[in-house]
Amino acid sequence: MSHRVDARSQLRILHVDLDAFFAAVEVLDEPALAGRPVVVGGSGPRAVVASCSYEARRFGVRSAMPMLEALRRCPEAVHRPLRMARYREIGRAFLDLLQAAAADVVEPVGLDEAYLDLGGNARSDRAVAALAQGLRRQVATELGLSAAVGVAAHKHVAKLASRAVKRLPPVVRGERGILVVPPEAEADFLGPLPLAAVPGVGPVTAARLAGIGLHQVADLRTVPRTVLRRRLGQAAGDRLLALAQGQLDEPVRASRPRRSISKIVTFPSDVEDRERLRGVVAVLAQALGDQLADEGLLARSVSVGLRDPAHRDHHRTSSSDAVGGAWSVGRQALALFDRLPGLPAVRAVEVSVQGLRPRNEVVQSPTLPFGCGDGSTPGGVAVGRRRPPVSLDAVASKLRTRFGPRALQPASTLPGAGARGLAGGVVGSLGLRED
DSSP, X not given: OOOOOOGGXXXXXXXXXXXXXXXXXXXXXXXXXXXXXXXXXXXXXXXXXEEEOHHHHTXXXXXXXXXXXXXXXXXXXXXXXXXXXXXXXXXXXXXXXXXXXXXSEEEEETTTEEEEEOTTOOOOHHHHHHHHHHHHHHIIIIIOOOEEXXXXXXXXXXXXXXXXXXXXXXXXXXXOOEEEEOGGGHHHHHTTSBGGXXXXXXXXXXXXXXXXXXXXXXXXXXXXXXXXXXXXXXXXXXXXXXXXXXXXXXXXXSOOOOOEEEEEEEEEEEEOOHHHHHHHHHHHHHHHHHHHHHTTEEEEEEEEEEEOXXXXXXXXXXXXXXXXXXXXXXXXXXXXXXXXXXXXXXXXXXXXXXXOEEOOSOOOOOEESSSOTTSBOTTOOBOSSOOOXXXXXXXXXXXXXXXXXXXXXXXXXXXXXXXXHHHHHHHHHTTOOOX
């Protein structure tokens, strides 16, 4: 007698996660680092660790730890700066490899992890496990990197499975680089996990749950829905309850459009000079605007934030129908900065854009005077034929593309504006050339 198996209960979701990605790329490019403790991140008293090798983790080093603390714990660590262009290059190769695999849908999450949905491709559990191992071997052979793979019927379980694998160093786990969680084993697998480990549960949510005696996923199964809703809100409460009961069935999406882009600079020491801060805002806004133009995006709002030495954030936000390009973002960002309160000292500056969407319309940014619609210049000299106005954003982007990012800059970053020293350092931190 045959039984119909519900599609949601079949093993179909894979979560592939590269190990210690930034640090692994540094070892890949510099093989002499193999086996040595490697930490990747900024320098200075306020820099943090972005990634570290397993050798560094043995000394208690971890991501997001202050760099000074990491180097204190592991004095023999090799410190390497972030190289985002190289990481993006490897990330694209990783995504290409996954998209070539036998999957209906691939959903990238950052540069170093992705979900795969096998969809309607019927396979036995053994065949799915073999596919996962094949992907790990491909990543190792073609990219020279190590990956952990979680396999499950549900998206969140697959991610938690790969996390469980990653707790073992690659040298220890060997061929145990995958963890398969069949549907009938989900409750036992999820039950003892701390709530803080669940995707979507941050420190604040975990603390709220701990306040009512909830520490593990299993604890949620005995709590009335109304209690979770009252503590977390309806959407978050219902999601957590569905997760605990094995009823959370979130889909794998081919792409998840970004909602915002931000750039932030944390200064080595607190900054008091407001003109210097204004210059930094201008540089960050220029970088954001150029990124919007390069990626063909528009934004609905711009935000500027200052963080004081007590870690309090002060923000201002403006809305617009279509913000795109360095001129538009910069103009709004500087206007917002001027509305922020004068702080005695500033620890960090952030500029961000929100409400991103594809650039499927003409940006109504200010235009240059030449090429007027009536076929003449403002001075009345006729030109041969009618040409449309030229966008300042478009001209600025072309100039910087051809002559380098310092070819056209906000005046507040130039000599005499009181900002060049600090703004120049920010330009360097964003990976822009000093031409």
